[in-house]
Amino acid sequence: MTEPLETHHKVNPRNAEYNFAYLDEDTKRMIRRAILKGLAIPGYQVPFASREMPMPYGWGTGGVQVSAAVLTPDDTMKVIDQGADDTTNAVSIRRFFEKTAGVAVTEATAEASVIQTRHRIPETPLTEDQILVYQVPIPEPLRFLEPRESETRKMHELEEYGLMHVKLYEDIARHGRIATSYAYPVKVEGRYIMDPSPIPKFDNPKMEMAAIQLFGAGREQRIYAVPPYSQVVSLDFDDHPFDPSKADHPCDLCGAEHSYLDEVIVDDAGGRMFVCSDTDFCAARRAQGHVGRLGTEDAA
Amino acid sequence: MTPLLSVKNIAKTYGRQIGCADVSFDLFPGEVMGIVGESGSGKSTLLNCLAGHLAPDRGEVLFDTRAEGLRDTVTMSEPARRMLARTDWAFVHQNPRDGLRMGVSAGGNVGERLMAVGARHYGEIRETALDWLDQVEIDGARVDDRPSTFSGGMQQRLQIARNLVTGPRLVFMDEPTGGLDVSVQARLLDLLRGLVRRLGLSAIIVTHDLAVVRLLADRLMVMKSGHVVESGLTDQVLDDPQHAYTQLLVSSVLQV
Ligand SMILES: Nc1ncnc2c1ncn2[C@@H]1O[C@H](COP(=O)(O)OP(=O)(O)OP(=O)(O)O)[C@@H](O)[C@H]1O
Ligand SMILES: [Mg+2]
Numbered sequence: 001m002t003e004p005l006e007t008h009h010k011v012n013p014r015n016a017e018y019n020f021a022y023l024d025e026d027t028k029r030m031i032r033r034a035i036l037k038g039l040a041i042p043g044y045q046v047p048f049a050s051r052e053m054p055m056p057y058g059w060g061t062g063g064v065q066v067s068a069a070v071l072t073p074d075d076t077m078k079v080i081d082q083g084a085d086d087t088t089n090a091v092s093i094r095r096f097f098e099k100t101a102g103v104a105v106t107e108a109t110a111e112a113s114v115i116q117t118r119h120r121i122p123e124t125p126l127t128e129d130q131i132l133v134y135q136v137p138i139p140e141p142l143r144f145l146e147p148r149e150s151e152t153r154k155m156h157e158l159e160e161y162g163l164m165h166v167k168l169y170e171d172i173a174r175h176g177r178i179a180t181s182y183a184y185p186v187k188v189e190g191r192y193i194m195d196p197s198p199i200p201k202f203d204n205p206k207m208e209m210a211a212i213q214l215f216g217a218g219r220e221q222r223i224y225a226v227p228p229y230s231q232v233v234s235l236d237f238d239d240h241p242f243d244p245s246k247a248d249h250p251c252d253l254c255g256a257e258h259s260y261l262d263e264v265i266v267d268d269a270g271g272r273m274f275v276c277s278d279t280d281f282c283a284a285r286r287a288q289g290h291v292g293r294l295g296t297e298d299a300a
Numbered sequence: 301m302t303p304l305l306s307v308k309n310i311a312k313t314y315g316r317q318i319g320c321a322d323v324s325f326d327l328f329p330g331e332v333m334g335i336v337g338e339s340g341s342g343k344s345t346l347l348n349c350l351a352g353h354l355a356p357d358r359g360e361v362l363f364d365t366r367a368e369g370l371r372d373t374v375t376m377s378e379p380a381r382r383m384l385a386r387t388d389w390a391f392v393h394q395n396p397r398d399g400l401r402m403g404v405s406a407g408g409n410v411g412e413r414l415m416a417v418g419a420r421h422y423g424e425i426r427e428t429a430l431d432w433l434d435q436v437e438i439d440g441a442r443v444d445d446r447p448s449t450f451s452g453g454m455q456q457r458l459q460i461a462r463n464l465v466t467g468p469r470l471v472f473m474d475e476p477t478g479g480l481d482v483s484v485q486a487r488l489l490d491l492l493r494g495l496v497r498r499l500g501l502s503a504i505i506v507t508h509d510l511a512v513v514r515l516l517a518d519r520l521m522v523m524k525s526g527h528v529v530e531s532g533l534t535d536q537v538l539d540d541p542q543h544a545y546t547q548l549l550v551s552s553v554l555q556v
Contacts, residue, residue, distance in 0.1 A: 145401065145403065145404065154382075158378075158379045158382055160382065160386070160416065161416075162386075162412055162413070162414075162415040162416025162417070163412065163415075163416075165415040165420070166401075166404060166408050166411065166412050166415060169407070169408050169411055169415065169422065169425065170404060170405060170408050172422050173405055173407055173408065173426070173443075173444050174405075174444065237420055237421060237422040238420050238421045238422075239421050239422050239423050240422050
């Protein structure tokens with residue numbers, strides 16, 4: 001990120017028709033301006049003119065545009081989808097940037113300088129040298145109870161956030177506890193209430209991190225940001241405090257006790273196992289010799 | 301004594317159409333003011349100007365704020381006005397759909413204003429909601445049901461509970477009994493009268509039903525074509541109307 005951001009050269013000789021990272025420089029400048037504004041007002045949704053991207057909206061066009069605007073030729077990119085580097089979505093976005101920006105790519109969290117993600121924060125703590133870009137479907141946390149955009153904007157402006165607790169109240173009334181387990185609302189730096197995108201609430205505490213966090217919603221045309229070391233508080237009630245806990249199992253492959261797990265059905269008889277959703281984290285642990293209940297020494 | 305609300309020369313036009321004009325009055329703490337008049341006489345326009353929903357063209361609406369005494373709510377900042385609207389004021393709409401969140405449970409509807417002013421203890425919010433459902437005669441067993449499953453009368457009572465839960469100092473009501481069956485109206489009126497007496501509410505009630513003001517209002521303003529044509533103590537105005545229009549209004553009711 002210390003590189004100058006002007007990147008006019010066309011890097012990939014095989015795809016000389018693309019500007020670096022696909023977007024033209026005017027668009028990148030517009031998006032960078034939105035990002036800077038977002039960083040200046042943590043948690044505030046900045047409108048931007050989302051561009052047509054060569055992929056459908058559900059595929060993270062907001063995140064892709066934010067990544068395209070912050071990438072430099074020296075960056076190393078990682079793309080994850082639900083924690084995995086090898087889903088169709090993750091692979092196609094990674095290929096997109098390999099092709100249009102010619103940047104190095106990696107699956108190792110620690111080696112990446114820009115990480116685009118859908119639905120997870122990596123288990124490995126991020127550093128000041130990294131940027132985490134989230135793909136966001138619905139940026140407005142108040143949308144669920146107040147569909148009028150004019151009204152939600154006013155609520156943010158005037159910090160009228162009672163409605164957000166109504167949502168949690170409804171949860172407890174219906175389920176006996178706060179049942180929201182994804183996209184769990186947070187308050188950033190004591191001011192704006194923000195949707196952290198559909199990450200599991202288990203990941204919420206990680207949002208107080210050293211890396212820059214950028215959020216892009218393509219269809220909804222919003223960008224927001226959390227600067228490094230910002231305060232990020234998950235909303236709750238005094239008698240129903242926020243609980244980020246996850247399934248009470250270690251990973252069946254690598255034995256990790258404190259990573260977020262996916263439940264996998266392994267046979268027709270209803271057999272199941274729990275495995276780290278962060279595939280890079282799990283593979284690295286197994287490479288170091290950690291073995292879970294169903295893991296084998298050569299599993300990785 | 302300082303009035304709770306002091307209205308001075310309020311006027312509002314819609315293009316060339318007069319909404320209301322030259323309305324002035326004081327409302328003192330604990331008083332209920334009724335506003336009556338035929339359809340189109342400007343009652344709702346006036347009420348919406350007083351409650352900050354509409355910006356009047358002229359005039360002042362001075363409210364006795366807790367912190368700074370009488371302040372003009374027309375010229376105060378929007379955040380300050382919205383703060384009043386969710387703390388010291390309450391507004392009961394004729395159509396409960398305008399005043400309720402239909403997708404939220406009865407308990408959530410009552411609790412919203414509490415949470416808006418910082419309540420963060422679920423158990424206490426729920427207790428208060430249940431208490432208020434009881435006060436408006438809604439079975440506590442319905443606390444988790446959505447208002448869309450309630451009858452019109454229940455919805456209106458829920459709207460009243462939702463508004464009164466934070467102990468507002470001034471309640472605005474626009475035709476609170478309108479659109480309900482006569483028998484349901486009577487029950488709601490009784491309930492409202494009980495609440496007004498017990499809580500010592502200060503309120504401004506718009507209606508074209510003279511039975512409503514007879515039962516609830518200490519004082520009365522009669523509107524016609526946007527102007528107040530007569531005002532005074534309710535019984536005096538209704539029993540001995542001075543203005544020809546009021547006489548007509550009163551006699552047409554007596555004929556019913
Ligand atoms: N939004 C508007 N645009 C134009 N004219 C309006 C608007 N609202 C009200 N008016 C007009 O202003 C006048 C007063 O209307 P208002 O709604 O205040 O009467 P009202 O006494 O509340 O009537 P009702 O008993 O039918 O509710 C009427 O002539 C009405 O047609
Ligand atoms: Mg009206």
